[in-house]
């Protein structure tokens with residue numbers, strides 16, 4: 001376990017602008033005086049008492065730190081240091097300054113499948129490394145896929161936010177219903193034992209969206225989305241997938257499989273002919289197919305709008321929430337899954353469901 005330094009972070013770093021916000025605090029650009037280098041400081045509020053609704057419990061932060069310490073890989077954000085005060089833990093992370101991959105892509109006029117694959121490959125390389133280390137991310141979604149520097153001709157993917165990640169011990173059975181309805185695997189919703197295969201489901205969803213601008217299981221409400229996921233009810237709408245290669249569809253079909261044991265692993269994905277073509281015909285197919293940019297831009301604009309809307313609602317609710325905590329006794333897996341990240345986000349179920357419903 002990394003040393004949680006008791007010193008004041010501000011003795012070493014100048015705290016600069018906000019880079020992003022999570023449910024438990026902010027990520028800010030920080031400047032290290034000795035090295036004259038910029039980093040990202042993730043400021044996490046720690047719960048003061050077991051009953052407090054606001055903040056994270058310390059063990060959850062310890063888990064995130066322990067996982068980040070294991071993961072040294074070019075496609076995974078690096079952890080440099082950890083500071084701790086009475087009410088806050090600050091993770092000093094590698095600064096990822098290129099923004100989200102989806103935003104970068106949405107700025108383009110067009111993108112060939114083979115160009116999109118270059119990004120996907122890096123995501124898969126990061127995942128392959130993570131999974132080899134028996135770590136699952138469990139919260140893969142566009143917001144957590146960033147670029148190191150979008151100015152570079154070949155921007156590097158960086159996977160971020162290991163707040164829901166889990167390090168599996170040998171033979172361990174782990175269940176969790178945390179996650180985001182659009183990207184969550186069916187076994188999570190049904191509260192079954194999880195494995196790294198849950199991340200591969202999310203890769204299937206992300207690839208589907210990337211190619212078509214459609215979200216495969218998105219319903220009118222979170223309940224509907226979760227039901228669609230459980231039913232694995234999706235299709236390739238001809239209108240949206242008219243520019244997509246059959247190899248790409250095959251890739252997605254081998255990930256969006258209900259049985260986690262039948263899904264491709266990250267390692268298998270990397271040798272799928274869509275990612276690593278063998279024949280000339282396969283190479284040509286990829287470079288003749290492109291992503292549905294018009295639809296993708298629409299999807300991304302809506303996603304960004306929802307994110308800001310949710311954030312404003314969440315902030316308003318956090319201000320007004322001073323209720324004592326109360327655990328739900330509802331055993332319904334759908335309802336449990338709707339508590340999305342409740343383990344990390346100590347908000348009552350009805351608040352979260354309400355937020356998502358309004359945003360939908």
Ligand code: ATP
Nearest residue numbers: 019020021022023024027040093094095096161163
């Ligand atoms: P959530 O509650 O949504 O899961 P979180 O509290 O776990 O969020 P992160 O997702 O890690 O926090 O970070 C919140 C946002 O801060 C990110 O969406 C991203 O915009 C920004 N961010 C996080 N890490 C970095 C980084 N290393 N460099 C630059 N920006 C970052």
